Amino acid sequence: DTGVSQNPRHKITKRGQNVTFRCDPISEHNRLYWYRQTLGQGPEFLTYFQNEAQLEKSRLLSDRFSAERPKGSFSTLEIQRTEQGDSAMYLCASSPSRGTNQPQHFGDGTRLSIL
């Protein structure tokens, strides 16, 4: 499988706990994106990496959220002190770096449920 891979697929945790998700992009893609999707809505942009550099963060990304891409390959998204409102599907996407108009390819996401 050469698509975007996300782990875990599902995460159930108690409010106040920390969680970390992993994304492995398509291997030749330098650009990596995180989105959040709630039921009945389209994905909302959270953050973007060009190689290891985090170049953009949405105001949706509060101080409890942090994302890294230390070697320019896989990325992690951590949420500290989770709240009920963090329950959502967290999606990762990647795209090639050549040109600006390149489709983003998504993984199947991590579904987070906060008890």
Place this chain on the structure above:
Amino acid sequence: GESVGLHLPTLSVQEGDNSIINCAYSNSASDYFIWYKQESGKGPQFIIDIRSNMDKRQGQRVTVLLNKTVKHLSLQIAATQPGDSAVYFCAENALSGGYNKLIFGAGTRLAVHP
């Protein structure tokens, strides 16, 4: 698995008919648009894209039409099949710092009946 788009507008079609899904976008400066298909429990799957210097683009059984005057996109699916049942999203490119920051529309659920 969980459902995507519980309260989305729904388009119901008979198997074999053609489907047309519409989308209005917000930014007249957007220059790149993508249609995605999302099945329950899965991530959005790329279907087709179009650049703003084009009015129409065809793929396998799908056609995207772009009307920049009224900021409208449509996705046409020919000979709709049960496997086409899913939620469909259009996304526009908000160019920022040289990369694609996608802004998604609300989505439409396509239900194909035998």
